[in-house]
Amino acid sequence: MDMIRAYADKVASYLPAKLRQETADELFDSLSEQFEELESSPESQKDPVEFIQQLPHPIRMATRIGQDEPMYLIGPGLYLSFIETIKIAALVVAVIHVGLFALGVWSSDELFKPLLQSVLGAPSTFMKALLLIGFIFVILERMGERASWLDKWNARTLLQQNQSRRIPKLEALIELNVSVIMLLWITGAIDLPSMIRHEGVWLTDVSLNISELLVGGIVLLLVLDILLAATKLVQGWWQNGLRIANVTLNLVWIAVLAATLKSEQLLTVVSNPEQAPLDDFMLGVNTGVEIALIIAIVIIGWDVVTHLYHLFAKRVN
Numbered sequence: 001m002d003m004i005r006a007y008a009d010k011v012a013s014y015l016p017a018k019l020r021q022e023t024a025d026e027l028f029d030s031l032s033e034q035f036e037e038l039e040s041s042p043e044s045q046k047d048p049v050e051f052i053q054q055l056p057h058p059i060r061m062a063t064r065i066g067q068d069e070p071m072y073l074i075g076p077g078l079y080l081s082f083i084e085t086i087k088i089a090a091l092v093v094a095v096i097h098v099g100l101f102a103l104g105v106w107s108s109d110e111l112f113k114p115l116l117q118s119v120l121g122a123p124s125t126f127m128k129a130l131l132l133i134g135f136i137f138v139i140l141e142r143m144g145e146r147a148s149w150l151d152k153w154n155a156r157t158l159l160q161q162n163q164s165r166r167i168p169k170l171e172a173l174i175e176l177n178v179s180v181i182m183l184l185w186i187t188g189a190i191d192l193p194s195m196i197r198h199e200g201v202w203l204t205d206v207s208l209n210i211s212e213l214l215v216g217g218i219v220l221l222l223v224l225d226i227l228l229a230a231t232k233l234v235q236g237w238w239q240n241g242l243r244i245a246n247v248t249l250n251l252v253w254i255a256v257l258a259a260t261l262k263s264e265q266l267l268t269v270v271s272n273p274e275q276a277p278l279d280d281f282m283l284g285v286n287t288g289v290e291i292a293l294i295i296a297i298v299i300i301g302w303d304v305v306t307h308l309y310h311l312f313a314k315r316v317n
Contacts, residue, residue: 074137078137086133089129091302091306210266225249250300
């Protein structure tokens with residue numbers, strides 16, 4: 001019986017202190033009863049060592065006994081929710097640093113320094129978020145929480161998640177039309193109506209002040225956007241190659257938009273001699289355009305992160 005007692009004590013040693021003595025005694029009594037039943041049968045093995053050897057490892061036995069007790073920092077009941085929360089945090093951190101990169105370019109008129117700061121700062125921000133999430137889940141584990149938020153779920157979301165691979169035709173058509181219109185406008189094939197109004201007069205002599213090299217890059221990107229949108233319409237489903245192409249193109253767009261932010265007085269207008277100078281007015285217009293570019297960079301960054309998430313999740317699965 002010493003072997004059975006040793007096994008019971010070893011199992012109990014892995015459990016919280018308040019459960020050890022009671023668990024050890026109950027397990028010892030149960031195993032002793034089983035062993036005595038074996039001894040009463042002439043065909044069974046009577047050696048306590050072999051009897052114990054047939055039982056699970058003490059750690060496995062302790063896990064079974066204590067599965068309803070909060071004895072982990074983050075136990076099995078919360079672990080998968082913890083991992084999903086980390087994934088979401090990684091997406092949020094990535095988008096935040098894309099936004100910080102855009103703001104850095106806007107405020108400093110530099111490109112590589114804000115980029116370096118965003119890239120090097122992202123791991124630090126993610127680690128802080130990870131520590132905070134871990135702390136919250138440890139508290140939930142100590143409180144005995146068993147992911148009660150998973151009790152309320154909607155089976156319809158499974159179909160919605162499965163359909164996330166489908167490319168909406170309307171979305172692809174909008175992308176195609178916008179890219180075509182922007183390409184025709186920037187190459188001078190068409191003229192868009194003025195969208196700037198000052199003192200009741202639409203300003204028609206507004207010019208875009210960016211370098212010819214940047215214009216050429218934008219034209220090339222718009223052509224690639226048209227080809228990509230057409231491919232989306234034909235395929236109708238996201239595939240790895242299409243996601244990679246979309247991510248690559250979006251990253252280049254982020255770089256081009258960031259370079260555009262560096263331009264001083266992106267929009268200018270020739271003032272009418274009969275009217276007051278428009279410098280202050282155009283300063284506000286340019287500020288609005290720059291804010292719009294920052295928002296565009298953040299949106300494109302979110303799209304990049306989303307596609308990378310799907311690529312990574314598919315590879316893991």
